[in-house]
Every structure is written in C-alpha cells, then in structure tokens.
Amino acid sequence: xxxxxxxxxxxxxxxxxxxxxxxxxxxxxxxxxxxxxxxxxxxxxxxxxxxxxxxxxxxxxxxxxxxxxxxxxxxxxxxxxxxxxxxxxxxxxxxxxxxxxxxxxxxxxxxxxxxxxxxxxxxxxxxxxxxxxxxxxxxxxxxxxxxxxxxxxxxxxxxxxxxxxxxxxxxxxxxxxxxxxxxxxxxxxxxxxxxxx
Amino acid sequence: xxxxxxxxxxxxxxxxxxxxxxxxxxxxxxxxxxxxxxxxxxxxxxxxxxxxxxxxxxxxxxxxxxxxxxxxxxxxxxxxxxxxxxxxxxxxxxxxxxxxxxxxxxxxxxxxxxxxxxxxxxxxxxxxxxxxxxxxxxxxxxxxxxxxxxxxxxxxxxxxxxxxxxxxxxxxxxxxxxxxxxxxxxxxxxxxxxxxxxxxxxxxxxxxxxxxxx
Ligand SMILES: [Zn+2]
Ligand SMILES: [Zn+2]
Numbered sequence: 001x002x003x004x005x006x007x008x009x010x011x012x013x014x015x016x017x018x019x020x021x022x023x024x025x026x027x028x029x030x031x032x033x034x035x036x037x038x039x040x041x042x043x044x045x046x047x048x049x050x051x052x053x054x055x056x057x058x059x060x061x062x063x064x065x066x067x068x069x070x071x072x073x074x075x076x077x078x079x080x081x082x083x084x085x086x087x088x089x090x091x092x093x094x095x096x097x098x099x100x101x102x103x104x105x106x107x108x109x110x111x112x113x114x115x116x117x118x119x120x121x122x123x124x125x126x127x128x129x130x131x132x133x134x135x136x137x138x139x140x141x142x143x144x145x146x147x148x149x150x151x152x153x154x155x156x157x158x159x160x161x162x163x164x165x166x167x168x169x170x171x172x173x174x175x176x177x178x179x180x181x182x183x184x185x186x187x188x189x190x191x192x193x194x195x196x197x
Numbered sequence: 198x199x200x201x202x203x204x205x206x207x208x209x210x211x212x213x214x215x216x217x218x219x220x221x222x223x224x225x226x227x228x229x230x231x232x233x234x235x236x237x238x239x240x241x242x243x244x245x246x247x248x249x250x251x252x253x254x255x256x257x258x259x260x261x262x263x264x265x266x267x268x269x270x271x272x273x274x275x276x277x278x279x280x281x282x283x284x285x286x287x288x289x290x291x292x293x294x295x296x297x298x299x300x301x302x303x304x305x306x307x308x309x310x311x312x313x314x315x316x317x318x319x320x321x322x323x324x325x326x327x328x329x330x331x332x333x334x335x336x337x338x339x340x341x342x343x344x345x346x347x348x349x350x351x352x353x354x355x356x357x358x359x360x361x362x363x364x365x366x367x368x369x370x371x372x373x374x375x376x377x378x379x380x381x382x383x384x385x386x387x388x389x390x391x392x393x394x395x396x397x398x399x400x401x402x403x404x405x406x407x408x409x410x411x
Contacts, residue, residue, distance in 0.1 A: 027267065034263050039255035046256055048216075056259060060266050068274050078240075082247030089215040089246065097219070097319055136237075136244045152249045155207070155214040155242070183206035190237050 014080030015073075022070035034063050037081075041088045047157050048092070058095055062088040079137070139189040147182035150175055200232050202358070202365040204346075209235055213242030220323025223295055223315075224346035224366075224390035230292040231364040288327065288386060290350035290363065295388075300327075309334040315388075322392050329386045330354070330379045338376040343393025345369035352385030354378060 014036070017029035038059045045055035065087045073083055140148075149168070153159045154175075161179075165172045204225055211217045212225045229236050283296040301314035309331035317325060327350075330336065346368055353362040356377040361367050369375070371393075379385040 027270070030270070031263060031267070034266060037250075038258050038262065038266075040250050040253040042258060043253040043256035044250050047253070055256070056262065059258060060262055063266055064269055067270055079244070079247055081251040082244045085246040085250045086243050088250070093215045136241045139241055140245055140248065148245065148248075151210065151242075151245060155210040155216065156246060156249050158214075158216050179207065183210065186241055187206055187238060190241060191234070 015075040018066065018070050018073045018080055018083070019075070021067060022073065030063075030067055033066060033080075033084075037066075037084050038063050041084070044085075044088065044156075045092060049158065050092070054095065058088060058091050061095075062091045065091060139186060142189055143182055143185060147178050147185075150178045151182050154179055199362075200228075200234070200364040200366075202361060202367060203232065203235055204228060204366045205368065206238065208368075209238045210242045213239045213246060218321045218323050219317055219319065220321055220325045220390040220392075221344070221346060223317075223325055224348055224388060226292055227290075227295060227348040227350075227388050228364065228366045231290075232366075288350045290386075291388065303329070307337075310336070323390050324392075325388065325390050327386060328389050329384050331384055332379055332381050334379045334385075336377050336379075338374065340374040341369040341371055341391075341393060343371060343391075345392070346390040348388045350386045350388060352383045353380040354385050354387075355380065 014033065017026075017033050020026040020029040021033075041059040041062050042055045045058050046052070050058060062084065066084060069087065073080075078086075143151075150164055153164045153167070154161065159167070161172060161175045164175045168175070208217070208221075208225060212222065212229075217225070229239060283293060284298075284300045287296040287300055289296075295315070298318070299316040301316060303311045303313045306312050306328075311329045313327040313329070315325045315327070328347075330352075332352075346366070347361070349361050349363050349365045349367075351363055353360060354377040355361070356375040358367065358375070360380075361377075
C-alpha cells in the first residue's frame, strides 16, 4: 500500500487532466483518465461483489460522470483518485437502488452536494471547516499499512472479520483490534488538527 | 449546538464506503448534516477509498469500452433527480434531501408519543420515522432486536448513556436496554432508523406491546 502513488506528483497529473476536461472538453485527457481509472474502478467493484458485467457498466458510467461533472471538481478539496472513488461509489449505490426499483430515489450525488452547500451556514455555528485534501493525506499516512489493509477489507470490500483473519492469516482478535485502533487513531489525528484551527 | 454523541467510526467508514442501506444512510446523513467533525472523518475515509482505488490491480475493460464511452460523451446528461417538492411541514433540521421524501401522517404510538413514517422509495431492511414525545415523557423500558439509530432534531432526552440534544446520535443494539426520559420544556423530535423490533420490558411494557407498533 503506497500513498506516494496517489499523493505525489502523479496525482497532480490526473487533477490537471480533469481540469482540461472541464476547460476544453479535452477528449485526449478523458481517454487517458479512462485508460487509467476505468480498469481500477472495475477491479474495485469486482472485489465489492459486483459481477463482471455490472463492474464493467459501473466503470463506464463512472467515467461518463467524470466527463459530465469535471467542472464541479475542486482539486484543493480532493485528489483525483478520491473524487473518482466517490463518483464510482455513488454510481454503485444508485445502480443497486435502480435494481431495487427505486424510481423516485434521490440520487446519491444530490445528497453529497448538500454538504458542500451547507458548509457555509454551518460556519456560523463556529464548527471547524472541512479538512483539506493535503491534511487528510497526512492523517492517513500516519496509519500503518497493516491497519489500512483491514480497513479496506472490512469496509471497502465488506468482508467479515473471520474472513479477513483467514485471508491475512492473523487471529480474529487482531483483526478486530486493528480496525478499532485505526479508527480511533484517525479520529484522534483529525481532532488534534481541529484544535489547531 | 454542542454535539456530544457521535456515530461510531465504523459506521462512518461504512457510510464513506457506500455499504449501508438507505435507511441508515439517512440517519447518518442527518447527523453529518450538522456535524463537521464526523464529516471530516467521512472525508478521510473517502480519501482512503481513493488510495485503495489507485492501488487496485487493474482489471481489463472490454475491448470497445473506451470507444463506446467516447461515443456517449455528447449525449445530453440525464435530467436531475425528480425534484419532488419538500414536505412543507417536515422539520427544518433534516437535510433537504430527506425533506423531499414522502412523509406519512402523525400516528399515535402511546400517550404523549407520536410517530410519523418517512416513506422510502425502495424496499429495505430499515424503517425510518420521526418520533415526537412530549416533555417529561418516560418511554417504557425496552431493548432492541437489531440496530436502532436515533438522531435528535429538537428537544432532548436522557438515559443511562447521558443527555441527547439536537444533533446527538444514539445507537441502540441488541445489547442495549434503556428507558429514555424526555427533558422538561419542549417536545423531543428525533429521526429514527430502525431494523428489527423493540422489546418492551416490565409488566406495563408487555401489556402495551400489542398496541405499540413502530
Ligand atoms: Zn458527529
Ligand atoms: Zn431504544
């Protein structure tokens, strides 16, 4: 697990390509993003239980959404991979809901957008502002790779703790304590940053 | 508003990963709507999602996938979500997207206690409703057969776990048995996302059981 890949210079390249889509409807930039991220979204969805064709569909829809939403992308709020992750996640939720016949469902994107909009009035309540991408990256870097692995498996791949224990060949108790530790630690880091504000 | 009680980190992580059902998503979103601290945690988890995505072993797309997607770029985007009108009398403390769901009528639950269902557009394991209790109401002692998420919108209640005021998030699970009491002053209105059933304790609770269906 490496943060530099997503967090270093290469991240800026992807952000710039999204901005080129927004500014110039640049199809070359789009194709580059597609070639890099679509197979990763597909892999991510497969691990998350989607079938081959569902995963392929979600990946294509997510890329189409990247094209359409490029002008909403704010590189100082989130890195390209994070932004594309949230788009793919929302596509997946909406796809599942469509299958459940949710005609009148409020699209997930509309829910998320509300947080952005509502951050302004919340400032009146003297609540801390949202963490910048750079600070979040720093916070995550502090977590050991083994803790991130169990977070990925238990939440992003929805594996049972017992299954994680078996896959990683560690005791069940270790899985549980790693998840708990990672969560508490991340919360503590984010809190301490708030105190500095 | 000082929020004292927050959702467990693992719930926020599940929210960020997108792996919880709509009812629970609504309860968490109602808390996130007013809690910058938990929003930050969700954003940190989304960033973790970005890292996991970047690190995923690529799985080849079908040969014509890029071509087909490029061909769709000029299609008009889908119209925005059907803009259902917000229920005019829905509590303003709810996020706007929740106010756009269909609200049922207020219904009698027990003396001084009313509930109002929020009708979700798709079937799911979680029921969502508003619960309104008059000041000083002591709810019957009860336990839960599954998860029950409560987010206080206005007023306040207390139980063994402390005081729960506006924005506070309470979780009942199959290990919790409690007897909330509404504070003096104003009605307490909460959004509740409930799976399973309540089990009422004590002779009065058992007598009331057949009449109380949340
Ligand atoms: Zn919170
Ligand atoms: Zn309860």
